[in-house]
Amino acid sequence: MSSEALMEKPMSGKCRCRHQSWYLVLISFLLWFTLFYLYSSSITFGKNGDSFLGNNHTDFVESSESFHDVARQETGDSTDVTDVSGGDNVEEASNEPEKEPKPMSFSVDGAENVDQVLALDKDLEADNQTMAEENETESVDIFSGKENGDDQLSIEAVNTRDEDNKPFDPSSMEEKGTEEVAKQKGTESVSELQREENEDQPVDSFPIVKSKRERAKPSRGRNGNKPADSSPVVEKRIENVAVEIPRRQNVLRAKSDSSSCSGRYIYIHDLPRKFNEDLLDNCRSLSFWTDMCECASNLGLGATLPSNEKLYSRTGWFATNQFLLEVIFHNRMKQYKCLTKDPSVASAIYVPYYAGLDVGRYLWDPDGFMRDYDAVNLVKWLAARPEWKKMWGRDHFLVAGRINWDFRRDPKNESDWGNELLNFPESKNMTMLVIESSPWNNNDFAIPYPTYFHPSRDDDVFQWQNRMRRQKRRFLFSFAGARRPNLHESIRNEIIDQCLASRRKCRFLECDKSQKCHKPVYLMKLFQSSVFCLQPPGDSYTRRSIFDSILAGCIPVFFHPGSAYVQYIWHFPKDYTKYSVLIPANDVKSGNANIERILQRIPREKRVAMREEVIRLIPKVIYADPSSRLGTIEDAFDLTIKGVLDRVETVRNQMRDGQPVNSEFDEQESWKYFTFGKLGVHEWDPFFSSKLGKPGT
Structure with a gap:
């Protein structure tokens, strides 16, 4: 190539x-x-x-x-x-x-x-x-x-x-x-x-x-x-x-x-509007002295309180009326996570009757017929329902936002105070929840008065508790109230006199015509500056002030066990000495008890421990905002529902076993049975020897 x-x-x-x-x-x-x-x-x-x-x-x-x-x-x-x-x-x-x-x-x-x-x-x-x-x-x-x-x-x-x-x-x-x-x-x-x-x-x-x-x-x-x-x-x-x-x-x-939700389902009766919604629609007629329309706003919480970071937290504070609990409770029930539309699977049945708002319109009316009218129609309506016949109403419960004496009129005296709601046979089968119960009756149970604080988050509660722990308290004890010159058994006069005699140790807020005791700014300022808060009986055994003072981290001082210990058995510790002081009213009345001296004898370590216990009680005595739901905290509503379900289950077991309901004790000693679970001689027997605490007695 x-x-x-x-x-x-x-x-x-x-x-x-x-x-x-x-x-x-x-x-x-x-x-x-x-x-x-x-x-x-x-x-x-x-x-x-x-x-x-x-x-x-x-x-x-x-x-x-x-x-x-x-x-x-x-x-x-x-x-x-x-x-x-x-x-x-x-x-x-x-x-x-x-x-x-x-x-x-x-x-x-x-x-x-x-x-x-x-x-x-x-x-x-x-x-x-x-x-x-x-x-x-x-x-x-x-x-x-x-x-x-x-x-x-x-x-x-x-x-x-x-x-x-x-x-x-x-x-x-x-x-x-x-x-x-x-x-x-x-x-x-x-x-x-x-x-x-x-x-x-x-x-x-x-x-x-x-x-x-x-x-x-x-x-x-x-x-x-x-x-x-x-x-x-x-x-x-x-x-x-x-x-x-x-x-x-x-x-x-x-x-x-x-x-x-097993064992926790609750069915809500769909009552005719006249038993609840119509009362709110006609809110102008609910009270002669108070604008109940404003009080019933915000799901029963009332108007939002003006911002005052020195006394309140930023959110969750309302001008709540003490008689709006049944509206608040009803709105909380609507948020309850174990509601059912099938009454056959319900463990309890809620009756959303606004009994307190109803009777409040006629309490000063001498005509007992109008005071009883809606209450009589309610029990007739319930007794005719098929849900009633399942346990003859013993699985039903009702919240009445007033003290029990407003619903226990003497049947023989039509002009007497209140109506007869709690005296009806149907009512005696139900669990009746009131802000103050009767120590001598077994069909009503006390739950806390509403306070001004209605948080919507757990953190709101925790922050408030920590704030009360750090709070500086200038006064040893304080009292907010008025004299009761027409009540012979009242010790209000003696308490006020002792407080005024110890100005450097005691602070007195007089509930006069200025209505300061109904304004949270004055009450919270008083309670937050005090170590102890005096809580004597007033027109009845209990006071809303008890819960306002606990909210402020102030240790309550009681003068009768009927003011708290035999009342709020689902919410307060059984050992009352952990969170409160009891000074017998008779000792104060006779002049044998010097309040300042008794409180000063309590060691400082004991005071600190008691105040901490009071602060731990705060979640248990408040009702959360009905428009929200707390996470891990159980508030007064949650504890009440637990108490109702336990009671209904106990009654259901008694009926299943063929036992008479509440046959374990004499009704006159119901305070003793429900508080301690046993009868017999007790050191508080002299306190309950007569029916004190009823308005006008």
């Missing part, structure tokens, strides 16, 4: 050496591309504590972004990242500081956020596992950025770890059993098998079907090393899950509520 021919071959572009050069360039490029891909993938998944090959999470993937962009977003453009091939713990090899994994939350079509993993149906898991195994041998172009179809749905599982901080492996469900895994992770499966095995268990989370926009974001595949292919079979299964989620969520949530 001539030299000219040899020189022409390279010019044809078919030289063997040049072919080899292009192959080397191409192989180098592919090798570089593969290394770059592995490097980017390890960064992308390293954030979740898994290497690219060691990921155990289950996800369907559709990618429209490069893995390089995702890695840059995940690492915050950081370049100081060490790649450890095949490592199980990327966090140990990374130079970045260790961070707490953040909980992921998703929402679809109004569904609630989820905090935990919920395993998929076994059938879906088996299908997808098979698909993933078949796809392991197939090549997948994950860099094309092409969507596999707009109708494909994807499901992401939340990155959840067990107690040993190890990634949760869904495959372990087959080895340990779905029930054990669900218990280990604190969740329940939505599979048919688990729904049958866990009928009453709550479900906190569900697989989330992502929107079209979310599907454009890259995600890890089921096996962690490559995404799952789109498949009509898979798409069909996922569509089934998407349809099933809302239905299963409602069913399982209902079963969860059923489990937590």
Whole structure:
């Protein structure tokens, strides 16, 4: 061959050496591309504590972004990242500081956020596992950025770890059993098998079907090393899950509520409007002296108090009338989480009759007929209802926002005080809740007067308690009230005289025509500046001032056990010495008791402990804002509901066993039985030898 021919071959572009050069360039490029891909993938998944090959999470993937962009977003453009091939713990090899994994939350079509993993149906898991195994041998172009179809749905599982901080492996469900895994992770499966095995268990989370926009974001595949292919079979299964989620969520949530509300369901009677709503609509007629329309505003809380950060906290303070409890309670009942529309499953039945507002219109009317009119019609209406015949009303309860004496008129004297609501046979079967009960009757129970504080959050209560702990108190004791010259048994005169004689130790707020005692700014200022607050009987045994002083962290001083100890048995500790002082009224009346001297003898350590106990009582004597619901705190409403349910259950057991209800004690000694659970001679017997405390006695 001539030299000219040899020189022409390279010019044809078919030289063997040049072919080899292009192959080397191409192989180098592919090798570089593969290394770059592995490097980017390890960064992308390293954030979740898994290497690219060691990921155990289950996800369907559709990618429209490069893995390089995702890695840059995940690492915050950081370049100081060490790649450890095949490592199980990327966090140990990374130079970045260790961070707490953040909980992921998703929402679809109004569904609630989820905090935990919920395993998929076994059938879906088996299908997808098979698909993933078949796809392991197939090549997948994950860099094309092409969507596999707009109708494909994807499901992401939340990155959840067990107690040993190890990634949760869904495959372990087959080895340990779905029930054990669900218990280990604190969740329940939505599979048919688990729904049958866990009928009453709550479900906190569900697989989330992502929107079209979310599907454009890259995600890890089921096996962690490559995404799952789109498949009509898979798409069909996922569509089934998407349809099933809302239905299963409602069913399982209902079963969860059923489990937590077992034995706590309450049914509310739908009374005719004249027993409640009409009274509020005609609020101008409820009182001759007070604007009850303003008092009934804000769900019965009254007008919001002006901002005064020196005396109140920023929110939750209202000018609440002491006789609006039945309205407040009714609005709280509407928020009760275990209400039912089926009276046959109810443990108790609530009667929303505004008895106090009703009788308050006619208390000073000599005609007893009008005072009894609505009360008589109410018990007739109740007795005719089928719900009544279940236990003949013994599962019914009613809240009357006045003292019991306003509903216990002498049947023989129509012109006597109040009406006869608590004397009716039907009423004696019900649990009657009043702000002051009778020590000698067994069908009424006392619950706290409403105060001015109605928080809407737990933190509001905690902050107020801490504030009262730090409060500086200038006076040893104080008293807010007026003299009772027409009541021979009253010790008001002696108390006021002793307080005035000790001006440096005692502060007196006179409840005169200026109505200062009805203005919270004066009361809270007085109680917050005092170590002890005197709480003698007034027109009756109890006073709203008791609860206002507790709210201010002031230790109450009682002069009769009927003022608190035998009254609020569901709300106050049985050991009254922990939070209060008892000075017998007879000792004060006879001049044998010097209040200042008695209180000064109490050691400082004891005072501090007593004040702390009083401050702990604050949540138990307040009614939260009816428009909200507290988290972990049980307020006066919650404790009352517990007390009612326990009492109804006791009565129900007595009826089931064929025992006469309340046959364990004589009704005249009901104060002794309900307070101590036993009868016999007691040191307080002289206090209850006669029916003191009734207005006008």
